[in-house]
Every structure is written in C-alpha cells, then in structure tokens.
Amino acid sequence: MTVTLKDVHNRDLWSVEIAPQPDARPGRLLAQHI
Amino acid sequence: MAIAIRAKQDVTRRYLLVRSASSVALAGLGSLAGPYLSRAADRPRIASGIASGDVSAGSAVVWARADRPARMQVECSTLESFKTILRVASADALPEHDFTSKVLLEGLPPGQDIFYRVRFEDIGGIPGETQVGHFRTAPADKNSISFVWSGDSAGQGWGIDPARGGMRTYKTMLENRPDFFIHSGDHIYADCPIPTELKLPDGRTWRNIVTEDKSTVAHSLTQFRGNYKYNLLDANLRAFNAEVPMFAQWDDHEVTNDWSPIGTADETGYAEDGTSRLVARARRAFFEFMPIRSIPGQEGRVYRKIGYGPLLDVFLIDMRSYRDSTWNKRDDRSDTFILGPMQLAWLKRELAASDATWKVIAADLPIGLVRGCSSSAASISTAGPAP
Numbered sequence: 001m002t003v004t005l006k007d008v009h010n011r012d013l014w015s016v017e018i019a020p021q022p023d024a025r026p027g028r029l030l031a032q033h034i
Numbered sequence: 035m036a037i038a039i040r041a042k043q044d045v046t047r048r049y050l051l052v053r054s055a056s057s058v059a060l061a062g063l064g065s066l067a068g069p070y071l072s073r074a075a076d077r078p079r080i081a082s083g084i085a086s087g088d089v090s091a092g093s094a095v096v097w098a099r100a101d102r103p104a105r106m107q108v109e110c111s112t113l114e115s116f117k118t119i120l121r122v123a124s125a126d127a128l129p130e131h132d133f134t135s136k137v138l139l140e141g142l143p144p145g146q147d148i149f150y151r152v153r154f155e156d157i158g159g160i161p162g163e164t165q166v167g168h169f170r171t172a173p174a175d176k177n178s179i180s181f182v183w184s185g186d187s188a189g190q191g192w193g194i195d196p197a198r199g200g201m202r203t204y205k206t207m208l209e210n211r212p213d214f215f216i217h218s219g220d221h222i223y224a225d226c227p228i229p230t231e232l233k234l235p236d237g238r239t240w241r242n243i244v245t246e247d248k249s250t251v252a253h254s255l256t257q258f259r260g261n262y263k264y265n266l267l268d269a270n271l272r273a274f275n276a277e278v279p280m281f282a283q284w285d286d287h288e289v290t291n292d293w294s295p296i297g298t299a300d301e302t303g304y305a306e307d308g309t310s311r312l313v314a315r316a317r318r319a320f321f322e323f324m325p326i327r328s329i330p331g332q333e334g335r336v337y338r339k340i341g342y343g344p345l346l347d348v349f350l351i352d353m354r355s356y357r358d359s360t361w362n363k364r365d366d367r368s369d370t371f372i373l374g375p376m377q378l379a380w381l382k383r384e385l386a387a388s389d390a391t392w393k394v395i396a397a398d399l400p401i402g403l404v405r406g407c408s409s410s411a412a413s414i415s416t417a418g419p420a421p
Contacts, residue, residue, distance in 0.1 A: 001392060010206045020391050 078104040078154035078162035081133065082263055083272030086279040087325025089214060090341055091144035091172040094279060096152065097325035099134045099266075100127040104154035104162070106135040110142070114149050127154060132259045134322040144174035144343070167276040170213055173343040176391075182207045183216035183396065187265055189287065193228035193242035194268050201265070204274040215278050216348065219285025219398035221324070222261035224252035224316060226287070243267055251290075253300050253312065258288075258319035266323075275325075282324040283350050284336055285398035289316040294359035337377050339384050347390035349381060353399045372399070 005014040081101040088095045096108050108123045109116065123137035142148060148171060153164040173179070184203065194200045207215060228248045232240040245267075247260020265271055286293050289312065302311040317334050329335045336352040356374025373381065385393060395401075 006206065006210075008203050008206055010209055 074163075077160055078102050078156045080152065080154065080163055080165050082266035082323075083275055084150075084152045084165050084167045085275035085325045086150070086167060086169040087282060088327040088338075088340060089169050089171060089279040091174055091343060092142050093138060093140045094142065094148070094169055094171065095136055095138055095325045095327050096123075096150055096167070097134065097136045097323075098127075098152045098154070098165075099132070099323075100154040100162075101133065102156065103128055103133070104156050106137065107153050107155060107161075108137050108139065108150055110139055110148050110150040112143065112146050112148060116149065116151065120148070131322050132319075136325065138327065142171050144171050145177060146171050165276065169277075169279040172213075172341070173345075175343070176345050177343070179342060179346055180210070180212050181214045181216060182210060182212045183218055185218040185283075185285065185398070186220040186287075187217075187222065187271075188226075188228065188261075189220060189223040190226055191229050191232055191242075192240065193244070193248070193264065195240050195242055197241060199270070201268045201270045204268070204270040208270075208274045208277060212278055214281055214342075215274070216281045216350070216394075216396045217283060218396055219283045220287040221282070221284065221320070222252075222258075222265065223287040224258055224261050225290045227251060228264065252316070253302075255315045255319060258316050259322065262319060262323035280325055281340055281348060281350055281396070282320075282326050282336075283352070283396060283398050284320055284354065286354055288320050289313050289354070293354060294357050295355060296359040337380065339388075341390070343390075345390060346392045346394065347384075347388045349384060349393065349395045351381060351395060351397055352377065353397060 001018045001020070003016050003018065004012050007013055079101045080098055082099040085097040086094050087097065096110075098106055100106065104127045106125050106127050109119050110121050111117070111119055120143075121139050121141060123139055125135045125137045127133040127135035139148075139150070147168065149166060149168050151164050151166045153161050155161045184207070187201070188194070199205070227250050228242050228244055230242060230244050232242070234240055243264075245260060245264050247257045248264040250257065252258045252261055266275075290298060293313065295310065295313070296308075298313055299310040300312045304310055305314065320336075321328075321334065326336070327338070329338060336350070336355065338350055340348045340350065342348055351373060353372050356377055357372045358370040371378075381395075
C-alpha cells in the first residue's frame with residue numbers, strides 16, 4: 001500500500017510504502033492493546 | 035492538506051470518466067426530464083448539490099436537498115446513458131429536516147461504476163431539475179483501491195473566497211479519482227463565524243462569501259444547518275460530492291471546540307435523560323446533511339465499519355460522543371476514556387473478526403504513542419484540544 005501526502009496543488013509532499021502482513025493478524029494484535 | 039492511498043495490485047487501475055458537475059447534469063436531462071409547462075421557478079430545485087456515501091459492495095446512500103417540500107426520486111444505472119435502470123428509490127424532503135433527503139440503494143453489483151440521477155417532485159408531482167452523480171461500488175475481488183482522507187473545512191474564519199478558487203482541496207482530490215473520501219471530522223466549525231474579510235500575513239485580503247447563519251457561533255438548529263449549507267455554496271465541494279462517495283465522521287467542531295458529552299451545553303441545558311440539547315441539535319444537523327447510513331435501532335451513531343471488499347475494511351470511530359468529560363481537564367488520566375466501553379468492545383470485536391488484508395481505523399483525533407514529554411501536537415497521547 002502506498003500512502004502519499006499531497007498539498008492543495010496535488011504535489012506529492014511525502015510518500016511511504018507499507019507491505020501487507022496477512023499472517024500477522026494485526027487486528028487481533030491491536031485489539032489486545034487498545 | 036489531503037492524503038491519498040492507493041493499494042497496489044497487479045490489476046491495471048480503471049480509468050474513470052469524471053466530468054464537471056454541469057456537463058454530467060446535462061447528460062442526464064435528455065431522458066428523465068421532459069418538457070415543462072410551468073416556469074422554472076415553480077419547479078423544485080436541488081438546493082445544495084447531491085452526494086453519495088457509505089458505499090459498500092452492494093449498497094450506497096444517496097443524499098440531496100430540495101428548496102421546498104418535495105419527494106426525492108433517485109434512479110441508478112451502470113450505464114452513463116441510463117438506458118437501463120438498475121434501481122429506483124424515493125424519499126420525502128420535508129421542512130422538519132430542512133428539505134434534506136436520503137435513500138439507501140441496495141442490490142447493486144460489486145466493482146461497478148454506478149451512475150445515479152436525482153430530481154425532486156413537488157406535492158403536485160411536478161418534477162424539477164435533474165442532477166447526475168457517480169460512485170463505484172466496492173470490489174468483490176482483490177482489485178486496486180484508492181481513497182483520500184482529510185478534514186477541517188472552513189475553520190478559523192477561512193471560508194469561501196471565490197477569487198482564490200474556493201475550496202480548491204476538493205478539486206485536487208477529485209483529480210486523483212479516488213474510490214471514496216474519508217472526511218475525518220470538523221466538516222464545519224460551528225464555533226467559528228466566517229467574517230467578511232481576513233488579513234493575510236503578507237498584507238493581502240481574503241474575502242469570504244458570508245451568510246447570516248455562518249456569521250455567528252451556532253446554537254440553534256437553523257445555525258448548525260446553516261454551517262453545512264455554507265460549505266455547499268462551494269462549487270468544488272458540490273462537484274466532488276457528486277463524483278466521490280464520502281465516509282463521514284465527526285469531531286468537535288460540528289458542536290463546539292473540544293466538546294464532551296457532559297459539560298457542553300448552552301442556556302437550553304440538558305434533556306431529561308441528561309444529554310445536552312446543544313449537542314442534540316448539532317448531531318441532528320450532521321445526520322441531516324451527511325450521506326451517512328443509519329444503523330437500525332441506534333439513531334445518531336457515528337461509529338461504524340464499512341467493508342470495502344477483500345482488501346479493505348474501514349473502521350470509522352467516534353472519539354467525541356462517549357468520552358469521559360474529564361479527559362483533558364485533570365492531571366490523572368489513569369481511568370479516563372475516549373471511546374467508551376460499548377464502542378471499544380465493538381471495535382475489538384470487529385477488528386478481530388475482520389479478514390480484510392488492510393484494516394484502516396479512521397480516527398477524528400490523531401493517535402500517537404504515549405510519551406512522557408509531548409506538547410507539539412494534539413492527540414489522544416498529548417491530550418491537547420483538537421485542531
């Protein structure tokens with residue numbers, strides 16, 4: 001997944017790639033710590 | 035500032051035809067609207083544009099507002115020509131809801147561009163103008179998804195300056211052709227009147243469009259509604275709403291700055307059940323003007339999950355309505371809470387049950403790490419007021 005921060009002129013200010021971790025069950029892990 | 039997300043997949047991203055709202059509206063006039071015997075002023079008008087929201091694989095909410103008592107008629111099709119009508123729906127637009135109206139379109143095909151057209155008919159059945167909008171249903175397969183999120187519209191007195199192009203962020207977001215838009219709250223700044231002019235640091239002048247209801251801090255239902263109507267004067271926002279479905283949250287400024295359930299009231303005080311009458315008016319206006327799906331038996335609930343195909347579940351949370359009212363107001367925060375027990379239990383349950391590859395939690399407050407020294411940003415870790 002690519003996350004990009006843009007300004008009002010549609011210029012990319014910042015971008016980051018996040019890889020999926022389908023086996024990590026992030027929802028389950030996160031729920032334990034909220 | 036807007037943030038765009040694009041889930042990377044091998045599938046080539048679709049090319050979505052996006053036109054200006056006016057040209058799309060003209061395309062729809064041919065088959066739906068016939069010749070009229072009455073003058074245009076006698077026919078119901080669409081007063082604040084059209085919008086869609088809470089789109090899933092098989093359903094979507096369509097919203098519009100009339101200029102008089104009328105019945106909203108909605109037709110949708112997978113064809114821009116509307117040669118074949120997929121679904122029809124209708125609902126009243128009445129004075130008790132400021133002539134706003136919503137319908138839930140169901141039984142839609144997944145992963146499809148859906149074109150919808152809206153018109154109002156007055157009590158005599160005389161139809162008014164037609165406007166055409168678009169949304170795309172969530173995919174059934176692991177197709178690419180893109181969405182944008184932003185918030186904070188017309189705050190601190192910075193309203194619509196036509197000479198500067200109005201709310202240009204919406205034009206920019208539309209150019210990115212997102213599948214949907216998460217508005218993470220502060221759709222309005224009910225506590226921030228819009229003045230005629232503001233001075234910029236370089237000495238130039240920002241000249242706002244002004245309205246009576248947006249010229250004072252909102253207390254009445256009419257004033258809260260007037261805040262939403264003010265934003266919808268902007269052509270960029272109306273064009274965006276017609277093309278991109280919204281997932282709407284709220285934050286504090288839909289009511290007043292940094293509000294909590296207890297302690298936020300004006301001279302009208304609290305109802306018998308202990309709820310603030312001011313908050314009730316603000317919540318009512320929010321639900322009237324947002325294309326948000328109603329949850330049966332839980333009227334006024336903002337937090338919800340929207341499943342957007344196998345790749346994505348979106349969890350929209352409400353960090354205002356159930357918070358401990360002492361949050362942010364005392365040093366010992368060990369037993370304070372933001373989400374409230376019911377919402378927290380719901381979030382845990384839904385996260386654990388989600389099989390989507392990506393789980394996006396949309397929060398109206400920034401979520402940060404709890405640190406010993408933090409003073410630079412408002413978040414649930416720093417406990418500062420929301421921007």
